[in-house]
Amino acid sequence: MRRPSPSYRAVVFSTLLALGLSACSFEPKLRVPSSPGDHTSYTASGNPQKTVGAQGLAGSAQxxxxxxxxxxxxxxxxHSPQINRLVQTGLKNSPSVAQAQAQLRQAQAEERVNASIFYPQVSGSLESTRAKASAAAFGGGKGGFxxxxxxxSLNVSYYPDIFGVNRLVYKNSEALVDYQRWELEAARLTLTGNIVTTAIDAAATRAQIxxxxxxxLREEKLLRLTQLQYQAGAIGYNTVVTQASQLASEQAKLPPLQQQLTVYDHELATLLGQFPGAASIPELQLKQIVLPEKIPVSLPSTLLKQRPDIQAALAQMKAANATIGExxxxxxxxxxxxxxIGSTAAHPGLFFNPVSSIWSLVGTLSQPIFEGGKLRAQESEAKAAYEVTYQEYRSTVLGAFGQVANALRALQRDAEALRAQQAALDAARKSLQLSEVSYRSGxxxxxxxxxxxxxYSAAKIAVVQAESQRYQDTAALLVALGGGWWNHPGKDGPKLADAHDAHAASSSSQ
Structure with a gap:
C-alpha cells in the first residue's frame, strides 16, 4: 500500500486543526452601561401628568x-395638511436622506464582500504560449527550436474559520449595516423635526407680523386723533411728534420680522431639497395647527429601543467588540x-489527454513570531476604540433622557407662561380701551x-411667542421620544434591540 506523501499529511493535519478550532472565538462579552427601569422618572421631581389650560389659540391643556x-x-x-405635505416632500427629495440611503447600500455591499470569506474561492485560468528556446542551452548548434x-487550470482556495475570525469580520460588518440603518432612521427623524419646527417658526413669524x-393700524388711528386734537388747540405739538415716533417705532419692527420669515422660507426650501427661488412654500398659519392634547410618552427602558441615535451607538459598540476579537x-x-487541477500540453489536441493533466494540493500554516509589538498595539487600539464607543453610548443615552426631561418640563412651563401672557394681554387690552376713551374725553x-x-403692544407679541413655544416644545418632545416610526404601517425599519438584549446574545454565542 502506498503511504501518504508528507504534503498530503500536512493538508490533512491543517484541515483537522481548522475543524477542531473553528468553534473558538476571542470576542469578549459585550460590556454595556446599566439601563434605567420602567419606573424611573425622567425628571428629578417626578414626571408631570398634565399641563394647565389657557384661553385662545394653543391654550388646550395637555x-x-x-x-x-x-x-x-x-x-x-x-393635524395640519400643510405640515404633512412639507414632510412628505422633504422625505422624498432631501439630499441628507438620500446620502444616508447610499451609505446604507454601501455598508450592505461591504457586508456581502465579507460574507464571501465563508466560501471557497474558485478561479480558472487559460494560457497559451508560443516561444523560441535556445539550442545552445542543450549543447546544440545555431538556431534553436x-x-x-x-x-x-481550475484553482480553489479556502480559509478555514480558525478561532472564529471570519465570523468576527462578518459580525463587524453586520453591526455596521445596523449602524447605517439607524443612521438613516436618525436622518429621517432629524429632517422631519427640522421641517416641522421651521414651519412653526415661519407660522409664528407670520403671526407676529x-x-x-x-x-x-391702531397707532396710525391714534396719530390722526392727536393731529385733530392739536388742530383744535386741545394739545401741544409735542404730543403729535411723540405719537408719530411711536408709530415709526412699531413700523420699524416689520422689516426684521419679514426678513426672518424669508429666512425660514428659504430654510424650508433647503430642507425640502429645493432651490429657494423655485420652491413653493405654503403660508402656514398658527391657527392651522392643532396642539396635541394627549401625548404618548414612552417608558425610560423603551426609549433606549426607540431612539435611532441610541441604537446606532449600540451598533457601533457591537462592531468595536468584534474588532477586539479580531x-x-x-x-x-x-x-x-x-x-x-488542470492540464498543460504542447499542442491543443493533447490538452484533454490524461497524460497532460496536472494537479496540486497545498496547506499553508502561518504563525506570527515577531512583529515589533504591532499585534499587541493593535489589540490595545481595539480595546481603546471600544471604550470610545462605550462612552459615546453613555453620552447619547444621557443626552436623550435630558432632552425628554427638558421637553416635559418645558411643556408644563409653556402652558403656565401662556396662561399668564393671556391674562396680561386681556388686562392690557382693557387698559388701552379705557385709556383711549379717557384720552378722547380729556x-x-x-x-x-x-x-x-x-x-398692549408688548403683551400681544408675547402671546404669539408663547403660543408658538408650546408648538415648538411639543414637537421637540415627540422627536426626543424617537418619533413613532416603529409603529407606522408598512414601515420596514431596523430591528428593535436594547443593550441588554445585545449583551445576552453576545454571552450565548461565546
Missing part, C-alpha cells in the same frame, strides 16, 4: 400618557487550503395713553 407609544408618524398629531504550450400690523486572533495561526394725558399702547 396630558402625558406614560407607557403609550406613538402609533403613527409623529407630525400627524398636529520553437514550441507551443497550452495550460489551463400680523399682530404688529394690527398695532401699526485583534486577539491575530496572535494565533492562520490556515489556507488551496487546490488546483380725562388723562397722552403719556398715560402711550404707556397703555406700549403695554
Amino acid at each position: 396630558k402625558f400618557a406614560y407607557g403609550k407609544d406613538l402609533d403613527e408618524e409623529w407630525w400627524k398629531l398636529f 520553437h514550441y507551443s504550450l497550452v495550460t489551463g 400680523a399682530a404688529t400690523q394690527e398695532i401699526v 485583534a486577539k486572533a491575530q496572535f494565533f495561526p492562520t490556515v489556507q487550503l488551496s487546490a488546483a 380725562a388723562i394725558d397722552y403719556l398715560t395713553l402711550l404707556n397703555s399702547e406700549v403695554q
Whole structure:
C-alpha cells in the first residue's frame, strides 16, 4: 500500500486543526452601561401628568400618557395638511436622506464582500504560449527550436474559520449595516423635526407680523386723533411728534420680522431639497395647527429601543467588540487550503489527454513570531476604540433622557407662561380701551395713553411667542421620544434591540 506523501499529511493535519478550532472565538462579552427601569422618572421631581389650560389659540391643556407609544408618524398629531405635505416632500427629495440611503447600500455591499470569506474561492485560468528556446542551452548548434504550450487550470482556495475570525469580520460588518440603518432612521427623524419646527417658526413669524400690523393700524388711528386734537388747540405739538415716533417705532419692527420669515422660507426650501427661488412654500398659519392634547410618552427602558441615535451607538459598540476579537486572533495561526487541477500540453489536441493533466494540493500554516509589538498595539487600539464607543453610548443615552426631561418640563412651563401672557394681554387690552376713551374725553394725558399702547403692544407679541413655544416644545418632545416610526404601517425599519438584549446574545454565542 502506498503511504501518504508528507504534503498530503500536512493538508490533512491543517484541515483537522481548522475543524477542531473553528468553534473558538476571542470576542469578549459585550460590556454595556446599566439601563434605567420602567419606573424611573425622567425628571428629578417626578414626571408631570398634565399641563394647565389657557384661553385662545394653543391654550388646550395637555396630558402625558406614560407607557403609550406613538402609533403613527409623529407630525400627524398636529393635524395640519400643510405640515404633512412639507414632510412628505422633504422625505422624498432631501439630499441628507438620500446620502444616508447610499451609505446604507454601501455598508450592505461591504457586508456581502465579507460574507464571501465563508466560501471557497474558485478561479480558472487559460494560457497559451508560443516561444523560441535556445539550442545552445542543450549543447546544440545555431538556431534553436520553437514550441507551443497550452495550460489551463481550475484553482480553489479556502480559509478555514480558525478561532472564529471570519465570523468576527462578518459580525463587524453586520453591526455596521445596523449602524447605517439607524443612521438613516436618525436622518429621517432629524429632517422631519427640522421641517416641522421651521414651519412653526415661519407660522409664528407670520403671526407676529400680523399682530404688529394690527398695532401699526391702531397707532396710525391714534396719530390722526392727536393731529385733530392739536388742530383744535386741545394739545401741544409735542404730543403729535411723540405719537408719530411711536408709530415709526412699531413700523420699524416689520422689516426684521419679514426678513426672518424669508429666512425660514428659504430654510424650508433647503430642507425640502429645493432651490429657494423655485420652491413653493405654503403660508402656514398658527391657527392651522392643532396642539396635541394627549401625548404618548414612552417608558425610560423603551426609549433606549426607540431612539435611532441610541441604537446606532449600540451598533457601533457591537462592531468595536468584534474588532477586539479580531485583534486577539491575530496572535494565533492562520490556515489556507488551496487546490488546483488542470492540464498543460504542447499542442491543443493533447490538452484533454490524461497524460497532460496536472494537479496540486497545498496547506499553508502561518504563525506570527515577531512583529515589533504591532499585534499587541493593535489589540490595545481595539480595546481603546471600544471604550470610545462605550462612552459615546453613555453620552447619547444621557443626552436623550435630558432632552425628554427638558421637553416635559418645558411643556408644563409653556402652558403656565401662556396662561399668564393671556391674562396680561386681556388686562392690557382693557387698559388701552379705557385709556383711549379717557384720552378722547380729556380725562388723562397722552403719556398715560402711550404707556397703555406700549403695554398692549408688548403683551400681544408675547402671546404669539408663547403660543408658538408650546408648538415648538411639543414637537421637540415627540422627536426626543424617537418619533413613532416603529409603529407606522408598512414601515420596514431596523430591528428593535436594547443593550441588554445585545449583551445576552453576545454571552450565548461565546
